[in-house]
Amino acid sequence: MTVDSLHHTVAPADAGPADPALVQLLTPEGQRREHPNFPLLLDDAAIRDLYRDLVLLRRFDTEATALQRQGELGIWAQVLGQEAAQIGSARALRPTDMAFPTYREHGVAWCRGVPPEKILELFRGINFGGWNPLEFRLAPYTIVIGAHTLHAVGYAMALQREPHNDDAVIVYFGDGAASEGDVNEAFVFAASYNAPVVFFLQNNQWAISVPESRQSRIPLYQRAKGFGFPGVRVDGNDVLACLAVTDAALQHVRSGQGPFLIEAFTYRMGAHTTSDDPTRYRLADELEKWKLRDPIERVKAYLSRSGLADAEFFASVDVEAEALADRIRSACVSMPDPDPLAMFDHVYADGSPMLDAERRSYAEYLASFGEA
Amino acid sequence: MATLALARALNLGLRRALESDPRVVIMGEDVGKLGGVFRVTDGLQRDFGEDRVMDTPLAESGIVGTAIGMALRGLRPICEIQFDGFVFPAYDQIVNQLAKLHYRSRGTLTVPLVIRIPFGGGIGAVEHHSESPEALFAHIPGLKVVACGNAADAYTMIQQAVACDDPVIFFEPKRRYWERAEVDTDAPLDQAFPLTAARVVREGRDVTLLAYGPSVKLALDAAAAAAEEGREIEVIDVRSLSPLDFHTISSSVSRTGRCVVVHEAPVFLGFGAELAARITESCFYRLEAPVLRVGGFSIPYPPSRLEEHYLPDVDKILDAVDRTFSY
């Protein structure tokens, strides 16, 4: 066996956005396209709202990155570049649907109505996510790659047993996650039980430093076929297409036809997290190429070219974005550190005498410093 | 002699292992071009190629499971698990397969495989990045479980682990990755201090402090502080949790009559519980006080803004030392 033979089997996984299978309703230049299977059912105001979502999300993300740089957050996982995939898909949900995120789904959280400050609490190290998952129908962020895909399937299996309930579940994960056993088991269970779950795979091309080609020899959406359910690749930088495809997928799963895989073809324009240095493993050219496919610019181009929004509208969104940035900055820097004794709370639903004793003894220990 | 950060010492140790044995391969997430998230494998793929230093798909069970197969065919894989909390998808492979193959095959098969795991907290990380799961591995017969506490040990212990014919779970104290120490990179490996031996890192006659990994430095700091008050603490770096060099420990405790164990993992059923039980069993008549333990509470690792309350520190250690004198 030659050394080369170890590697030649890993073929480039796809032709990228040139792929004819890619669903696109808005080109990078801002031209509308129609797709026979995925009609866009939005009025002009709704498209303006999507633009607003995208801009506010990006501003939030930029501010959070700055807050991390200034030491106010321990780490930040940027969503930069993936705004359309998240806003488009999450805006297709109804309030009673359930979403299961990774650690990067700030756009999904935004659409679910979670105040951005609550997300910062996690990255500041105050708690593990300050929102109520049941209120917002957004599960806690999951950092262990792929684990939550099974939870999503199980949640969907539980929904199935509720008569007259056609709520659906959506679960977000990445191209790297697609290699985990849990994700593949989630596919098997979802197919086996015909569970009402949409698998929303954001293929941002990179799992930290590892390119998608290491994870898959075929375009990831095609994996669905092997598991026995439909898979579609959508332009993940096209908010209209992401919304239309997710809408169709949700209808599919609501109507009892079983799971659906969406691969949103996108790009992680930032670092993996603020701890990462992408210059070590990818070329700047690649980023430049993807900047031309920016998810926000194309909506702006479309809105202004087709006369659906004027300069005043764009300016007002920018003003709103700055106000949002100010708000979350001051909220973040003024967050008090949690009470140390709070770390003993909520380990068990009905308490533990052993833990109570530990709490008491640590309280005494802390008090001994006060007296000294 | 060179002054090296612990991560750099590991890097040099791995380089030596790759150089001296063509069967050695490194595999894991982001170990290639990136050099690992802590840069422990920095430059190794560049110098040894993609067949020796392999970026794997993102699947820990896959990493360890395939490494077992590679080892069965004569390779000596070194798997990197990116963070302590992410070893669990591989736990089945480690517990049911890796640990037992030699036994099940009545000694016919050996699985010389090293699993490197950065462990412990103190770096302000998000969830699952600060765990101390060592007891979950030390509890499994068939695995060797070691932890390095300084750069010099890191350099030799990683090479010894690779040379060992048993599977080795190799814990690296991530909060100490950047701490520097003198490392003798020319010392021959076959004359090095044995991988599975505990080491007295500071002598003292009043009380024995047992620590490993990130807690060794704390124990030494505590001993230095106690010395100023005239109390002489002996510090032992346990280094090998399994097999355990109990002789070094019991000889010390028999002399001092007092013992405190320090680790970051929860005290409840933590490694200190085994140490305390064994010491009680074998040194009962020499003990002046019960063996005390300083470690994590019985709670999940807390959010980072609270981790200083959760982690052992010099004050908590000295407090426990004081308590051993109050019996």
Ligand SMILES: Cc1ncc(C[n+]2csc(CCOP(=O)(O)OP(=O)(O)O)c2C)c(N)n1
């Ligand atoms: C089980 C597990 N293994 C490893 C990690 C460390 N890790 C965090 S993110 C990441 C890459 C994830 O890539 P992908 O699934 O493509 O999602 P992306 O971060 O690109 O959004 C890795 C390896 C983890 N969090 N969980």
